[in-house]
Amino acid sequence: MEGIEKYLRKSALPHIWCPGCGNGIVLAAMLRAIDKLQLDQQKTVIVSGIGCSSRASGYMNFNTVHTAHGRALPFATGIKLANPELNVIVITGDGDCTAIGGNHFIHSARRNIDITTIIFNNGIYGMTGGQYSPLSPQNSKATTAPYGVGERPFDIGNLAIAAGATYVARGTAFHATQLTDLVVSAIENKGFSVVDAITQCPIAYGRKNKMGPAAQMMKWQRDHAVMAKAAAKMTPEALQDKFLIGELHRSVAPEYVAEYEKLVARLQGGEA
Amino acid sequence: MNKARLMQGNEACTEGALAAGVRFFAGYPITPSTEVAELSAEKLPKLGGKFIQMEDEIASMGAVCGASLAGMKAMTATSGPGFSLKQELIGYAAMAEIPVVIVNVQRSGPSTGLPTAPSQGDVMQTRWGTHGDRGVIALSPGSVREAFDVAVHAVNFAERFRTPVVILMDEVIGHMREKVTLPTQEEIEIVDRKRTTLPPEEFQAYKPDGDEVPAMMPFGEGYYHHVTGLMHNHSGQPALDSKTTKEVLSRLHTKIDRAIDDITLYTEHFLEDAEILVITYGGSARAALAAVKQAREQGVKVGMLKLITIWPFPKEMVQTVAAKAKKVIVPEMNYGQLVGEIERYVDQGKVIPVNRYDGHLFHPNDILTPILEAQGGSK
Numbered sequence: 162m163e164g165i166e167k168y169l170r171k172s173a174l175p176h177i178w179c180p181g182c183g184n185g186i187v188l189a190a191m192l193r194a195i196d197k198l199q200l201d202q203q204k205t206v207i208v209s210g211i212g213c214s215s216r217a218s219g220y221m222n223f224n225t226v227h228t229a230h231g232r233a234l235p236f237a238t239g240i241k242l243a244n245p246e247l248n249v250i251v252i253t254g255d256g257d258c259t260a261i262g263g264n265h266f267i268h269s270a271r272r273n274i275d276i277t278t279i280i281f282n283n284g285i286y287g288m289t290g291g292q293y294s295p296l297s298p299q300n301s302k303a304t305t306a307p308y309g310v311g312e313r314p315f316d317i318g319n320l321a322i323a324a325g326a327t328y329v330a331r332g333t334a335f336h337a338t339q340l341t342d343l344v345v346s347a348i349e350n351k352g353f354s355v356v357d358a359i360t361q362c363p364i365a366y367g368r369k370n371k372m373g374p375a376a377q378m379m380k381w382q383r384d385h386a387v388m389a390k391a392a393a394k395m396t397p398e399a400l401q402d403k404f405l406i407g408e409l410h411r412s413v414a415p416e417y418v419a420e421y422e423k424l425v426a427r428l429q430g431g432e433a
Numbered sequence: 434m435n436k437a438r439l440m441q442g443n444e445a446c447t448e449g450a451l452a453a454g455v456r457f458f459a460g461y462p463i464t465p466s467t468e469v470a471e472l473s474a475e476k477l478p479k480l481g482g483k484f485i486q487m488e489d490e491i492a493s494m495g496a497v498c499g500a501s502l503a504g505m506k507a508m509t510a511t512s513g514p515g516f517s518l519k520q521e522l523i524g525y526a527a528m529a530e531i532p533v534v535i536v537n538v539q540r541s542g543p544s545t546g547l548p549t550a551p552s553q554g555d556v557m558q559t560r561w562g563t564h565g566d567r568g569v570i571a572l573s574p575g576s577v578r579e580a581f582d583v584a585v586h587a588v589n590f591a592e593r594f595r596t597p598v599v600i601l602m603d604e605v606i607g608h609m610r611e612k613v614t615l616p617t618q619e620e621i622e623i624v625d626r627k628r629t630t631l632p633p634e635e636f637q638a639y640k641p642d643g644d645e646v647p648a649m650m651p652f653g654e655g656y657y658h659h660v661t662g663l664m665h666n667h668s669g670q671p672a673l674d675s676k677t678t679k680e681v682l683s684r685l686h687t688k689i690d691r692a693i694d695d696i697t698l699y700t701e702h703f704l705e706d707a708e709i710l711v712i713t714y715g716g717s718a719r720a721a722l723a724a725v726k727q728a729r730e731q732g733v734k735v736g737m738l739k740l741i742t743i744w745p746f747p748k749e750m751v752q753t754v755a756a757k758a759k760k761v762i763v764p765e766m767n768y769g770q771l772v773g774e775i776e777r778y779v780d781q782g783k784v785i786p787v788n789r790y791d792g793h794l795f796h797p798n799d800i801l802t803p804i805l806e807a808q809g810g811s812k
Contacts, residue, residue, distance in 0.1 A: 239499025268488035
């Protein structure tokens with residue numbers, strides 16, 4: 162907690178998260194990243210959607226917006242475009258981001274707008290009691306998938322890359338130190354950045370899928386995560402039940418707001 | 434003084450919003466409001482403002498909310514189907530008290546309906562479209578010049594009351610061209626949202642002042658606060674207790690209702706000796722005024738009250754004006770929406786709805802006939 166306490170709204174605590182929930186670890190990684198970068202607190206805005214993870218904005222001592230379900234990115238887009246000086250960080254969950262907010266997600270990536278999106282990915286709708294999300298693993302159990310999820314999940318990293326995001330990374334609550342570094346790089350990237358932060362939900366996901374208590378779920382993260390760099394040397398068989406962590410993608414492309422600012426400058430310069 | 438120009442209603446509405454200080458527009462293409470977006474796209478960057486075409490109607494509503502929180506006066510424009518989609522975040526803006534303006538150039542519905550045909554079908558959606566209760570401000574212009582003036586008022590009301598304001602246009606006004614002389618910038622009164630006088634550590638983002646409207650500080654100035662669509666306490670934090678809920682929900686109504694005299698805009702026509710009263714608004718008022726004049730030529734004592742402010746419904750003013758009339762005729766381009774509100778406050782026995790909902794605007798004869806019939810009945 163040392164160093165990051167000043168970023169918390171103590172009056173809003175204790176948080177609403179269940180015992181063993183990984184959201185607090187992801188939140189702490191974010192705050193450590195903000196601290197590492199020494200972002201100007203006054204010029205940093207946190208925008209979230211709806212769901213367990215999106216309640217994090219309320220605990221953070223910044224200008225914070227807890228928007229409607231799936232809508233964090235449109236609000237964030239308006240904020241960033243209206244005042245490009247602001248660092249805009251979005252907190253969203255897997256359902257919030259990739260189901261109801263999916264359209265906003267791909268279009269934010271397409272614009273390459275300078276917003277950092279942290280997906281608290283627990284593979285379940287926790288707040289409503291454990292329904293499957295577009296990131297729930299196929300065949301996993303959920304209250305709305307009592308016989309197993311029949312749908313394939315999104316590969317959120319590849320989705321973000323294909324849509325045009327210029328920084329994409331994945332981390333886990335277990336690899337908390339690495340997660341902080343990934344968030345640092347995401348914020349530093351001048352463009353649309355995505356960090357898929359895999360976090361455990363022992364209550365709504367873990368129990369249903371016999372994953373054991375939180376510590377055991379974090380061991381699962383440890384045992385199934387493979388560093389993206391190491392994966393290049395591994396066989397498809399060895400990677401079968403694994404997921405990649407680390408930096409997945411980095412590219413350079415014009416950033417939406419900066420380009421718009423150039424247009425304004427050109428038009429106001431009298432060339433119109 | 435400005436020169437007279439031939440101008441479309443959608444264009445005048447946009448010009449009014451810009452004159453009132455709107456510097457951010459987010460929208461999604463939809464007929465018949467698209468010209469508002471097109472003109473905003475052209476003009477805003479020249480004024481140092483921002484335009485963005487979002488991926489959908491909901492996103493454009495979200496973006497204007499965000500821009501407003503960041504300190505800009507912000508507007509979006511849409512039509513029926515898009516207005517339906519926007520309701521989610523119109524409700525958010527009402528709850529989180531974010532000043533935004535929504536232009537709704539109404540078209541015929543339900544659903545995709547008649548995309549290029551006029552209608553006044555969103556009167557009740559404007560009042561009740563979001564879930565839950567809240568106060569609502571909606572203004573409906575009846576001419577191109579009024580579209581300009583109404584846009585200025587809409588922006589000012591949004592800022593003063595920290596609430597979404599709907600400009601309820603119809604396709605008749607939106608697409609009609611008229612010769613207008615716009616006021617100069619100096620002639621336009623501009624209202625900005627109220628800032629706090631307190632230092633950041635004492636600032637409470639949702640603590641109302643005497644006018645029941647809290648001061649609003651833009652993001653980025655160190656006035657940290659939380660904005661949420663949940664019920665919230667004065668500091669903006671979720672608070673779901675019954676006392677807070679009742680206080681917030683009451684204030685979302687009373688902050689507007691208490692200022693109804695300032696918000697109520699209307700015009701009166703031949704009311705002095707009127708025994709028959711026509712109450713109407715927007716594009717319908719044009720045919721209605723022609724019918725009233727024709728009836729006057731035939732010696733009928735008929736007058737017209739044209740409402741510009743639709744919500745909050747000016748019930749006392751309408752009651753007063755209607756009290757003197759023997760018959761009250763209410764023409765609307767819908768199956769009967771505002772007439773229900775009028776019947777709440779005026780003796781139902783004298784209210785005569787006149788509705789056109791076939792995708793065409795009123796012909797004066799559509800309204801002259803019921804006026805003459807009412808004249809026959811009232812003798």
